[in-house]
Amino acid sequence: MSGHTFSLENHTILVTGASSGIGRAAAIVCAKMGASLVLTGRNKERLDETLAMLENSGHSAIAADLTNAEELEKLVDACPNLNGLVCAAGIAELAPFKMLSQNHIDRVMNINFLAPIQLTQLLLKNRKILPSASLVYVTAVAEHVCPLGSSIYSASKSALTAVVKTLALELARNGIRVNSLSPGYVKTEMLEKLPSVEQYFSLVPLKEIEAGDIANGIVYLLSPASRWVTRSTLVIDGGLTIPLR
Ligand SMILES: NC(=O)c1ccc[n+]([C@@H]2O[C@H](COP(=O)([O-])OP(=O)(O)OC[C@H]3O[C@@H](n4cnc5c(N)ncnc54)[C@H](OP(=O)(O)O)[C@@H]3O)[C@@H](O)[C@H]2O)c1
Numbered sequence: 001m002s003g004h005t006f007s008l009e010n011h012t013i014l015v016t017g018a019s020s021g022i023g024r025a026a027a028i029v030c031a032k033m034g035a036s037l038v039l040t041g042r043n044k045e046r047l048d049e050t051l052a053m054l055e056n057s058g059h060s061a062i063a064a065d066l067t068n069a070e071e072l073e074k075l076v077d078a079c080p081n082l083n084g085l086v087c088a089a090g091i092a093e094l095a096p097f098k099m100l101s102q103n104h105i106d107r108v109m110n111i112n113f114l115a116p117i118q119l120t121q122l123l124l125k126n127r128k129i130l131p132s133a134s135l136v137y138v139t140a141v142a143e144h145v146c147p148l149g150s151s152i153y154s155a156s157k158s159a160l161t162a163v164v165k166t167l168a169l170e171l172a173r174n175g176i177r178v179n180s181l182s183p184g185y186v187k188t189e190m191l192e193k194l195p196s197v198e199q200y201f202s203l204v205p206l207k208e209i210e211a212g213d214i215a216n217g218i219v220y221l222l223s224p225a226s227r228w229v230t231r232s233t234l235v236i237d238g239g240l241t242i243p244l245r
Contacts, residue, residue: 184237
């Protein structure tokens with residue numbers, strides 16, 4: 001892949017949520033494009049499964065709960081200097097507004113919103129993010145369309161997008177790019193946990209999106225192919241969110 005605009009050769013990239021779904025697919029495609037990966041998630045066994053799926057050598061896995069301050073610090077300490085960060089860890093818990101509990105709000109906000117910003121802040125403080133790096137945050141089209149039962153999930157993602165835009169301004173002087181990627185419904189374990197999954201895909205003009213399709217968008221945002229792209233959101237939703245009438 002050397003010399004290719006989408007090449008990730010000589011890039012070291014940290015991927016959160018690498019034990020499953022979009023994070024795992026991102027790690028697999030990034031390795032194919034030449035990157036060295038640092039994988040993280042809570043489940044060490046599933047991280048090792050991802051590790052075994054990666055092309056080339058020089059990858060590593062560090063298990064950590066990103067909502068635990070001590071584990072977050074240990075992860076950052078163990079992390080090499082980075083050319084890229086992919087924040088894919090997250091949960092999709094839904095609850096009608098009247099039923100919202102403080103526990104639900106904390107669970108969703110802690111991993112979807114606070115964890116990626118605290119991780120980024122610690123990486124920056126410890127000078128682990130190299131000049132010209134690219135940071136990619138996986139949000140969700142829920143942030144734009146806010147479906148029923150998704151008030152806190154949608155809020156967690158739109159709050160993250162707001163931070164991404166400000167952070168991109170603040171890091172531009174170091175040549176660091178910061179973008180979000182907003183997927184529609186993607187065939188992963190997260191979606192399979194929700195009721196009536198087939199009903200979701202029936203709403204999508206291009207039907208089923210695979211995790212690998214989102215991973216290709218992540219590679220674009222990490223690679224020199226997007227070197228003038230910052231403060232933006234790449235929507236990959238199979239046409240779901242533009243209404244026909
Ligand atoms: N699938 C979709 O339709 C869809 C649509 C739009 C946006 N998204 C977004 O895409 C991202 C990835 O989702 P997915 O579909 O790939 O879900 P998934 O298959 O359920 O994977 C979620 C990942 O997050 C990690 N994670 C969860 N809580 C964590 C914690 N406290 N600390 C560290 N890691 C944690 C999990 O790892 P462990 O269990 O090992 O900790 C797992 O690797 C999420 O941010 C989600 O909101 C997904």
